[in-house]
Amino acid sequence: MTDLQPTVRDLLAVDALAGAAFVGGRAGLDRRATDVLVLRRLTHPVAAGSVVILEHRSDSSELDADLALRNLAEGNGALLILDATIASRSTARIADMFEVCALAVHARTPWMLANALGRLIHAPLLTEAELVIRSARTVAHAGADPELAVARLGGVLKAPVSIIDSDGTAIAGGHEAEIQPELLATAPRTLPAVTRGGLMISVPVVLESAPAAWLVCGPVDAGPTTAAATVAALEVAGAGLAGVFAKRQVLAERDARMQVALIKDLQQMDDDPPPQLAERLLTAGWRTAGWHAGVELRLPQAASRIPAPIAHRVEQLIAEHAGSSTGTVIVRVEDGWCGWVTSASEPASEWQRALVRDVREAVDAAAPTLALCGGVGSPHAGLRGIRRTLAEAHEAWLLARATGSSPKVTAVGEQDARKLLLAPGNQLALRPHAESLLAPLLDAEPELLTTLEHYLTAESSTASTAASLAIHRNTVTARIRRAEQLLGVDLADADDRLAIQLACRLLRS
Amino acid sequence: MSLKGGAVAVSDGAQLADDDLVIASGMVGSPAITSELLPTGDEFTRAFRALEHHLGRRAKGVFALEGAGVNFFPPILVAARLGLPLLDFDAMGRAYPRLDHTVLHAAGLNAGPLAGASVTGEAIILDVTDGTRAEELARATMAPFGGWAACACYPLSAAALRTNAIAGGIARALRFGHDADHAQHPGELARAVGARQLGEGRVLEVSHAGGGRGSVLIASQGSHSTLRLELQTEYLLALCDGAVVAATPEPIVVLDRHTLDPISCESIHHGLEVSVIALPASAEWSRPGPSRHVDPQAFGYQLGDGDD
Numbered sequence: 001m002t003d004l005q006p007t008v009r010d011l012l013a014v015d016a017l018a019g020a021a022f023v024g025g026r027a028g029l030d031r032r033a034t035d036v037l038v039l040r041r042l043t044h045p046v047a048a049g050s051v052v053i054l055e056h057r058s059d060s061s062e063l064d065a066d067l068a069l070r071n072l073a074e075g076n077g078a079l080l081i082l083d084a085t086i087a088s089r090s091t092a093r094i095a096d097m098f099e100v101c102a103l104a105v106h107a108r109t110p111w112m113l114a115n116a117l118g119r120l121i122h123a124p125l126l127t128e129a130e131l132v133i134r135s136a137r138t139v140a141h142a143g144a145d146p147e148l149a150v151a152r153l154g155g156v157l158k159a160p161v162s163i164i165d166s167d168g169t170a171i172a173g174g175h176e177a178e179i180q181p182e183l184l185a186t187a188p189r190t191l192p193a194v195t196r197g198g199l200m201i202s203v204p205v206v207l208e209s210a211p212a213a214w215l216v217c218g219p220v221d222a223g224p225t226t227a228a229a230t231v232a233a234l235e236v237a238g239a240g241l242a243g244v245f246a247k248r249q250v251l252a253e254r255d256a257r258m259q260v261a262l263i264k265d266l267q268q269m270d271d272d273p274p275p276q277l278a279e280r281l282l283t284a285g286w287r288t289a290g291w292h293a294g295v296e297l298r299l300p301q302a303a304s305r306i307p308a309p310i311a312h313r314v315e316q317l318i319a320e321h322a323g324s325s326t327g328t329v330i331v332r333v334e335d336g337w338c339g340w341v342t343s344a345s346e347p348a349s350e351w352q353r354a355l356v357r358d359v360r361e362a363v364d365a366a367a368p369t370l371a372l373c374g375g376v377g378s379p380h381a382g383l384r385g386i387r388r389t390l391a392e393a394h395e396a397w398l399l400a401r402a403t404g405s406s407p408k409v410t411a412v413g414e415q416d417a418r419k420l421l422l423a424p425g426n427q428l429a430l431r432p433h434a435e436s437l438l439a440p441l442l443d444a445e446p447e448l449l450t451t452l453e454h455y456l457t458a459e460s461s462t463a464s465t466a467a468s469l470a471i472h473r474n475t476v477t478a479r480i481r482r483a484e485q486l487l488g489v490d491l492a493d494a495d496d497r498l499a500i501q502l503a504c505r506l507l508r509s
Numbered sequence: 510m511s512l513k514g515g516a517v518a519v520s521d522g523a524q525l526a527d528d529d530l531v532i533a534s535g536m537v538g539s540p541a542i543t544s545e546l547l548p549t550g551d552e553f554t555r556a557f558r559a560l561e562h563h564l565g566r567r568a569k570g571v572f573a574l575e576g577a578g579v580n581f582f583p584p585i586l587v588a589a590r591l592g593l594p595l596l597d598f599d600a601m602g603r604a605y606p607r608l609d610h611t612v613l614h615a616a617g618l619n620a621g622p623l624a625g626a627s628v629t630g631e632a633i634i635l636d637v638t639d640g641t642r643a644e645e646l647a648r649a650t651m652a653p654f655g656g657w658a659a660c661a662c663y664p665l666s667a668a669a670l671r672t673n674a675i676a677g678g679i680a681r682a683l684r685f686g687h688d689a690d691h692a693q694h695p696g697e698l699a700r701a702v703g704a705r706q707l708g709e710g711r712v713l714e715v716s717h718a719g720g721g722r723g724s725v726l727i728a729s730q731g732s733h734s735t736l737r738l739e740l741q742t743e744y745l746l747a748l749c750d751g752a753v754v755a756a757t758p759e760p761i762v763v764l765d766r767h768t769l770d771p772i773s774c775e776s777i778h779h780g781l782e783v784s785v786i787a788l789p790a791s792a793e794w795s796r797p798g799p800s801r802h803v804d805p806q807a808f809g810y811q812l813g814d815g816d817d
Contacts, residue, residue: 043813062724063739063748063810070751089714090726093735094750 004124005032008079008101010223011051013158016116023087023102024095030223031101033078036117038110042068045075051117053110056083065091065102073098081105081113120225128229131156135233139240144248146172146241150215153237157230159198159220163205163213163241177219184214188231193219199227203234205242212245259284259331263338267390273383281383286329290342292386293355294377294393297363297409298336299370300401313366318359336372338393340386347379352411360409373400374409434503440486448486449504451479456501460491517585519679520594522570525667530566532557532664533600534583535574537608537625537647538657541775543579552626552659553583554590559632560624560661572596572670574611574662576678577760578604578743578773583659598674600663602791603760605803606721606742608647609640612791613663615799616673623647623662627654675791689769695784698769704786707747707754708736709766712781725763725777727785736785738763740774745808747785753812755787758794758803762786 009029011017034049041064042052054060054068065086072080077100082091084104095102105113120127134156142149146163150173154161162173166184178194183202190201198219204211215234222230262280269277281288297314311332318337319328330339341355356376363372375396377389400410435442441449451469455476458464462480466473480491489496525531534553536543561567571584571591576599588595600611608620621637625647633650637643643662651657665673685702692698699706710729717723721742726735736754739746744761747754755761763772766782777783794800805812 041811043811059809063737063746066737066748066751067753067812068751070748073751088716088724088726090735090737090751093728093733097733097735097750 004225004228006120006124006225007032007223009221010225011079011117011120013226014116014120016113020103020105023104024092025099025101027099028101031078033121036114036121038114042071045071046077048076050077051079052077053114054082055110060086062086062088066094069094069100069102073100124225128232131229131233132236135237136240139237144244146244149241157217157233159217161217164216165213171213179216183216186211190227201227201230203231203238205238207242207245256332260333263331266387269387287327287342288383290326290344291346291379291381292340292342292389293352293379294340294389295359296338296393296397297372297374298397300373310366314362318362340389343379352378356409356411363408372408373397375400376411431506434506437503438507441483444486448479448483451476452483453504455480517588517595519597522596522667522671525569527666527668529569529667530664531570531572531596531667531670532560532568532661533574534571534587534661535580536583536657537660538651540579542656546628546655549628552628553587555632556624556626556659556661557587559626560664563622563624563634564664570594570596573599575599575601575604576675597679598670598676599678600674602675602793604743608644610803611640612675612793612799613673614640615802618665618669618673620662623660625650625658625660627658675793692769695764695766699786704788707785707787708749709784712777712779712783715777715779727783739810741808742774744774746805746810756805758790760788762788
């Protein structure tokens with residue numbers, strides 16, 4: 001008897017037993033099967049490990065079933081298969097009592113069944129080879145579609161199959177069963193399923209000598225033979241899927257390189273763009289028609305990289321936020337993104353402000369811990385407009401990086417005041433003016449200044465200010481009113497507001 | 510023993526001359542039908558007299574076709590009505606469904622000529638060669654007779670009766686009745702009558718396959734064992750978890766576990782709490798020749814490797 005010797009559990013997976021009903025003796029599922037016999041009746045103990053198929057005849061009775069089961073149990077047999085018409089409650093009770101499985105079938109062709117079971121019992125490798133070949137074909141025929149591949153593989157292996165990444169997330173296929181972290185190992189793993197019976201079987205999908213993902217199958221009610229065959233089948237399928245993923249990776253890298261080169265060429269083109277540039281844009285699917293606002297979103301240090309899940313999330317959010325636009329081009333560069341958002345017609349100034357806000361929200365939502373800085377250019381039309389707005393976005397990004405504080409995303413329109421403030425000479429010169437302007441607040445109540453700063457940063461939103469300071473909005477309103485009184489200004493007036501905000505920034509710089 | 514119509518003298522037949530005629534009395538057909546097609550009371554004597562008339566001789570004694578069940582009573586009735594001695598002999602030593610399930614048939618004695626009488630007042634004589642033909646022909650008359658008939662059969666010499674029939678059935682029945690009356694529980698009764706206890710429990714399922722065939726499943730109390738009884742008008746085979754624990758010709762008796770009343774194949778039903786015992790088979794059946802007439806295989810049960 002070898003490790004590959006199938007158990008009753010393995011036999012149940014044989015197609016010929018697909019319609020069989022369990023009569024009793026589930027506790028005997030792990031008995032090893034060594035032989036299969038077809039008998040009219042079983043009136044003497046059989047050899048250990050025997051699988052007996054009771055041939056059905058017109059005079060077969062429930063009595064025959066009971067006698068057979070008793071004799072099978074006494075010989076330490078593995079399984080009794082009988083016709084459903086002679087399976088009674090006593091058969092079930094005896095099967096349970098002796099922990100010997102009894103199965104009821106409707107087939108009146110015992111020899112075909114015996115042949116199918118005998119093949120697994122006497123030549124388990126043959127069954128394994130068959131499963132491996134079917135799995136390999138399934139993956140090959142699914143082409144480059146992993147979703148289709150795992151769906152069909154599930155049919156072959158008679159259990160759910162999915163592709164799981166290192167976080168335990170399904171890349172293809174869905175798994176209701178819990179995926180234990182231990183399954184995601186460098187070698188095939190077989191573990192008991194957590195929430196219900198059966199096994200979870202995993203094999204790594206290896207790309208560049210390391211697991212890039214895992215093929216996970218289960219829960220599958222498998223004995224040792226079926227489990228071994230499933231592992232072999234998954235390994236072959238995994239190799240096929242590794243090829244699919246490698247090809248995808250190569251194509252994606254090629255596309256990315258092409259897009260980065262195109263963005264660079266756009267940034268560097270002169271006033272008379274070469275004709276092949278337009279053709280390359282067309283090939284990339286990038287529209288030049290319409291009004292474009294450049295976006296540059298990068299880490300302050302060029303050497304750092306953005307983790308893949310965060311990058312994916314930022315891209316997703318920007319695409320969502322740019323919903324009111326007719327198109328978005330966002331290209332992943334080494335340390336961030338470059339691109340633009342397009343509007344079909346000349347947009348109102350509100351459009352750009354909304355874009356800035358959206359990009360800010362995307363950065364805050366997806367990468368609150370990353371020191372991402374962003375710049376947004378003003379809208380310009382056509383191909384040359386793209387070059388111009390990209391340049392503006394870059395300038396804005398440089399400025400955002402220089403300030404290093406909130407807001408992390410700035411627009412080109414916001415730059416004038418900042419330039420004034422941030423030029424080193426100006427800061428020194430204007431600081432005394434700022435101090436004198438804000439003196440009433442400095443002398444009186446310091447929290448009024450803090451509230452005022454937040455209020456102006458939050459674009460005069462009482463609600464946002466209240467949230468960021470964790471105070472009631474009525475308190476914000478009261479403090480702003482008091483600050484206006486003390487300073488003798490009206491913050492609804494644009495000039496007053498600009499002067500006060502400049503002074504606040506200067507004082508903090 | 511006394512009965513309306515006169516006292517009945519139970520006899521061991523010793524007083525009979527060897528060539529005196531003796532006749533068995535009983536009924537053929539379904540005992541259950543007698544509760545709908547009620548006996549008039551004179552069928553048994555009419556059948557008896559019809560056979561005497563056919564043979565041209567008067568009988569000197571009456572004995573029982575079966576030593577158990579409903580057929581225990583007709584010879585008592587005949588003995589009382591006709592003033593004959595009730596011979597303490599019977600042809601089966603227990604109850605069986607057929608006229609050829611007798612030690613007399615096994616010994617080569619003819620069941621015929623046989624006289625049948627029905628509640629309709631009609632009678633027939635079956636002049637047959639053996640018990641098997643008697644069974645076949647008698648069975649064929651059951652439908653027009655309404656399902657059952659009184660019969661007089663196995664006309665024998667007193668010497669043949671003494672040599673071949675099973676003696677002492679009446680004495681044993683009286684003893685069992687007495688023991689049953691005094692026993693407090695099935696174990697006590699089994700011990701008193703020398704029976705083996707096969708199991709106790711609740712009836713899980715009763716299935717009837719037609720022709721009086723069927724099976725009863727009993728779930729043992731206190732264990733997961735299952736007792737299966739196979740029946741053909743009588744309980745013929747008992748298996749505990751697939752292993753044979755009692756088989757015909759051993760009489761298998763199902764008792765109400767609480768009242769110790771016997772429960773017939775017709776009245777057993779789901780949910781009853783029963784105790785099953787097996788009485789020793791009559792010595793006459795244990796010899797190899799006779800036993801093949803009533804062993805499980807004779808009833809169609811294949812318990813061995815026979816190439817059927």
